[in-house]
Amino acid sequence: MKILVPIKRVIDPYVSIRVKSDNTGVETDNVKMSMNPFCEIAVEEAIRLKEAGKAEEIVIVSVGNQSCQETIRTALAMGADRGIHVLIDQTVEPLSIAKILSKIIDEEKPGLVISGKQAIDGDNNQTGQMLAALTDMPQGTFASKIEIDGDKIQVTREIDGGLQTVKLNMPAIITTDLRLNEPRYASLPNIMKAKKKPIDQKTPDDYGIDITPRLKTLKVIEPPKRQAGIKVENISELVEKLKNEAGVI
Amino acid sequence: MTTLFFIEHANGKVSDQSLKAISATRDLGEEVHGMIAGTAIDSVVEEASKISGVSKIIHIENDEYNNILAEKLTSAIINISDNYNYFCAAATTTGKNVMPRVAAKLDVSQISEIIGVESNDTFIRTIYAGNAIATVQSSDAKKVLTIRPTAYKVADTSDTGCEVEKINPENIPNISEYISEELTKSDRPELTSAKIIISGGRGMQNGENFELLDKVAAKLGAAVGASRAAVDAGFVPNDYQVGQTGKVVAPELYIAVGISGAIQHLAGMKDSKVIVAINKDEEAPIFDIADYGLVADLFQVLPELEGAI
Numbered sequence: 001m002k003i004l005v006p007i008k009r010v011i012d013p014y015v016s017i018r019v020k021s022d023n024t025g026v027e028t029d030n031v032k033m034s035m036n037p038f039c040e041i042a043v044e045e046a047i048r049l050k051e052a053g054k055a056e057e058i059v060i061v062s063v064g065n066q067s068c069q070e071t072i073r074t075a076l077a078m079g080a081d082r083g084i085h086v087l088i089d090q091t092v093e094p095l096s097i098a099k100i101l102s103k104i105i106d107e108e109k110p111g112l113v114i115s116g117k118q119a120i121d122g123d124n125n126q127t128g129q130m131l132a133a134l135t136d137m138p139q140g141t142f143a144s145k146i147e148i149d150g151d152k153i154q155v156t157r158e159i160d161g162g163l164q165t166v167k168l169n170m171p172a173i174i175t176t177d178l179r180l181n182e183p184r185y186a187s188l189p190n191i192m193k194a195k196k197k198p199i200d201q202k203t204p205d206d207y208g209i210d211i212t213p214r215l216k217t218l219k220v221i222e223p224p225k226r227q228a229g230i231k232v233e234n235i236s237e238l239v240e241k242l243k244n245e246a247g248v249i
Numbered sequence: 250m251t252t253l254f255f256i257e258h259a260n261g262k263v264s265d266q267s268l269k270a271i272s273a274t275r276d277l278g279e280e281v282h283g284m285i286a287g288t289a290i291d292s293v294v295e296e297a298s299k300i301s302g303v304s305k306i307i308h309i310e311n312d313e314y315n316n317i318l319a320e321k322l323t324s325a326i327i328n329i330s331d332n333y334n335y336f337c338a339a340a341t342t343t344g345k346n347v348m349p350r351v352a353a354k355l356d357v358s359q360i361s362e363i364i365g366v367e368s369n370d371t372f373i374r375t376i377y378a379g380n381a382i383a384t385v386q387s388s389d390a391k392k393v394l395t396i397r398p399t400a401y402k403v404a405d406t407s408d409t410g411c412e413v414e415k416i417n418p419e420n421i422p423n424i425s426e427y428i429s430e431e432l433t434k435s436d437r438p439e440l441t442s443a444k445i446i447i448s449g450g451r452g453m454q455n456g457e458n459f460e461l462l463d464k465v466a467a468k469l470g471a472a473v474g475a476s477r478a479a480v481d482a483g484f485v486p487n488d489y490q491v492g493q494t495g496k497v498v499a500p501e502l503y504i505a506v507g508i509s510g511a512i513q514h515l516a517g518m519k520d521s522k523v524i525v526a527i528n529k530d531e532e533a534p535i536f537d538i539a540d541y542g543l544v545a546d547l548f549q550v551l552p553e554l555e556g557a558i
Contacts, residue, residue, distance in 0.1 A: 016380075017378075093358050095358045122376055123375065123376055123493070124359070127349075130353035131353075132319075132350060133349070133354050139346070142345075159343070159430075160341050160342045160343075160439075160441065160488070161433060161439065161488060162432035164316075165431075166318065166425055166428055167425070178477070179487050214358035214389045215358050215387050216385070216388070217384070217385055218371065218386055220381050223375070228542075229524075229539055229541055230540075230542070231536075231541075231543070233543075234545075235553040235557050238525065239557045242523070242525070246502070246523045246540065248445070248502040249469060
């Protein structure tokens with residue numbers, strides 16, 4: 001079985017976000033970029049399935065500018081086999097990404113697609129579900145455990161209030177939640193090996209996809225700052241303030 | 250045209266999350282129909298029919314919809330999609346699971362987790378874990394929105410009941426199957442609807458120590474939450490998690506105990522009305538947003554807090 005893992009390059013999660021002074025977006029120049037954390041979990045899960053003999057090949061896909069190749073290399077160094085980079089310089093919406101991925105699925109015919117549940121930049125949480133819609137595949141979103149059982153896959157999902165288990169026909173789309181696994185670091189020998197692994201470069205035109213955005217960002221602003229309040233000396237002062245000043249208990 | 254809002258329910262009641270999120274639909278300026286799914290839910294359907302501003306309830310009365318699967322619900326929504334120009338749901342795990350599938354089937358870009366409606370095509374939402382707020386305009390004819398419940402107040406449910414239309418979808422997809430649900434049992438209110446939340450972070454040191462929070466929570470009628478650090482460390486299950494990758498909450502009172510205040514945690518709770526921080530590190534960033542800060546050893550002050558309320 002082949003596993004397709006779409007990944008996204010985003011601002012590193014530990015970098016503080018700065019809104020541009022002209023309110024057109026968020027500053028990305030000279031900012032450290034990384035693989036989206038949920039995508040790392042997706043890559044890791046695919047590698048574990050391969051190590052367990054459930055998959056033969058892991059194909060990484062990333063849609064974005066030239067630097068995405070670095071992020072694909074990171075996934076290859078973790079243990080994926082080859083990459084597909086779809087070069088786009090402009091902002092691209094989840095719907096367009098899902099359309100491109102659905103064409104890649106037509107060509108590659110993976111048995112399973114594993115992606116992150118959301119990217120930590122746009123916080124959209126859409127691409128996996130949209131891809132499932134476009135390919136008419138079932139979706140196991142926010143997965144904390146997956147188990148392949150013949151031609152079906154059992155997925156434990158993180159839902160509000162607990163866990164839900166569903167069984168899906170394969171091929172299926174899985175999106176990862178935090179507890180699915182802990183991603184590995186690439187070892188130095190594997191980083192060296194990854195340099196020789198192939199990355200195909202494509203464009204949206206190769207797939208005949210119109211990526212014209214449907215949404216226009218009118219402005220991006222900083223959230224209102226919350227002012228620090230006061231320090232209290234002890235619990236009795238705290239309880240007194242909460243009762244009499246804030247009136248919340 | 251008309252807005253279709255998917256109403257969730259559990260334990261014989263319309264979910265609070267849906268009652269909050271549906272309040273956003275009145276700003277769209279269209280008639281609102283509520284969709285509700287499941288069998289033997291007469292009292293829930295009646296409650297839903299009395300939601301202020303809702304002029305019709307579409308009730309999918311079919312056993313296959315007692316547990317919501319994205320594949321089946323999407324198909325039911327698409328079947329009647331010609332009648333609607335807005336498709337909305339609360340940004341719960343169900344709404345997040347289903348609505349993008351609906352959007353892609355309609356060939357439109359979804360606008361996720363809106364916190365405000367500026368006009369009938371322009372919406373406000375947070376990006377980068379709440380570190381920036383974007384105003385987004387949609388050019389799609391049909392619009393698919395998920396709505397962050399904490400941004401809205403619970404809708405009134407005391408209208409006289411509206412019309413209820415029962416539908417029974419045909420050609421239900423059979424590519425996914427519900428197996429089971431394991432809901433965390435607790436006598437406490439749910440995190441997302443609690444008026445008071447007390448959360449623990451890495452400073453709690455282990456899962457057993459969360460009992461200290463439980464005891465305070467019992468006295469306050471509060472829910473217990475946790476930071477991602479505490480979840481990652483295995484102290485408590487993931488459904489305790491408050492933050493960008495967990496639940497977004499906005500209670501009247503949020504008490505953060507042993508939580509340093511990482512960006513990702515603040516994104517999930519900074520809209521709380523009153524924030525209390527208890528931490529022994531006086532430099533902890535959580536104090537920058539707390540209304541009341543107490544620099545102290547949590548193991549000493551939590552029992553005191555329990556005793557004082």
